[in-house]
Amino acid sequence: MTTIGEQIDTTPAVTSLRRKDLLGIADLSPEEIALVLDTAVAMKEVGSRPIKKVPALRGKTVVNLFFEPSTRTRTSFEIAEKRLSADTLSVAIGTSSVVKGETLADTALNLEAMSPDMIVLRHSSSGACHLLSRICKSAIVNAGDGTNEHPTQALLDAFTMWRHLAPSNGGSLDGRRVVIVGDVLHSRVARSNALLLQTLGAEVTLVAPPTLLPYGVDTWGVTTSYDLDAVLPKADVVMMLRVQRERMNAAFFPTVREYSRRYGMDGRRMATLQDHTIVMHPGPMIRGMEITADVADSERSVIVEQVTNGVAVRMAVLYLLLGGSEPAIGGDDA
């Protein structure tokens, strides 16, 4: 399957994303995914320099339009944009004209009238990015749309897994077992990860109470289970999801205590994992609910590293969507 990070001196299968927008993992080819992850390796090095800034996107304007609360993703996009020298602004919806009743399409068209090059959108409605993609000339990046997709989160998760697991596995995630646990029903992260990880050759198992598995999950090509203890000993990666109470309009499980006991990651369950297995969480964590503090702060936890890698992966996406040009410097002949 797709091998990442081997393309230092060879030309990759594709050298650009053949698209204007990044709306979801579902649209990306395996070669495009490999290109993003490879480019992220180079971008991660930029973040380790004394001067963490390169002039690649000088003169480009990026608008971060977030209709839902977000600390990690919005900050991560902003830092990625600044490290590439783009001009950025973040629109806080609480103080914008949206509260006066403006529609998403009108907000986008008004922003577009000021000629940004890219709009990064987070919205509570699935498909909001697809709407903007149709009506805007700017590049649209999906930073999470409803319960549909969160492609940059899946890319940074895959990048993190690849750095930990691929070196001992021939440079790929082929055959690695990834267990995703929790509120799959409301999780765009689970959806994007399931799509991406299968493209990279990993085997994905979703573990959740029956009420929190989405309708049609049998068409995703993943294994599902209701029994966390049974799948943990074989896992290479355990990814815990947050229970998204803000999206819950019915009783999906009896009590928080019962949920934690059956589907939470604690020290006892962690002891059943293989030595190399890593524990991930896309954040924000609810300590004591889906994950206990001793797991979150353990050596297996790569939760903080996921955040670091998020900046590198988003820099790669920004560069690949905005950085295209006709080279006046010949590659080998300059």
Next chain:
Amino acid sequence: MPVVMDADRIGRSLARIAHEILERNKGVDDLALIGVRSRGVPLAKRLARQIKEITGDEVPTGSLDITLYRDDLMRHAVGPQPVVRRTEIPFSIDGRKILLVDDVLYTGRTTRAALDALIDFGRPKAIQLIVLVDRGHRELPIKADYVGKNLPTAVHESVQVRLQEIDDRDEVVLEQGGA
């Protein structure tokens, strides 16, 4: 498709440049070799080996990718996109004499980008430029300090450097028609 340098010729040129480096810098103190990706990197490593054979001293080497510093990155919306590759400089460049190594010197724009990139890593004492082939047609005020071969060319010609480490053979070829 005339071969203008074969493996022997490339080897002799690098050996001569290694001696010139030592003569000009009076030894290897504070020196470091940084190759510009892709083909400057193996050239930098070969020069480090040559210097080690002559004096027994190790000169640190690094590699620099200049893609994010290109002056043509944002000029047009269409066209092939340059691939970003890894930069690896595992030492501080502050106060060092940096020997920047590239395969071909042409317009000087790659060197301009490399100088900007290097300055972001620190403040070297000096930067000297080493190229295997200088083919002329400069568009910027840049000059190499060490040249393997001066090769007069026409603009429509293209110079291809092939190296064992990347292309499985050593040669420099002058091709007709733009690359």
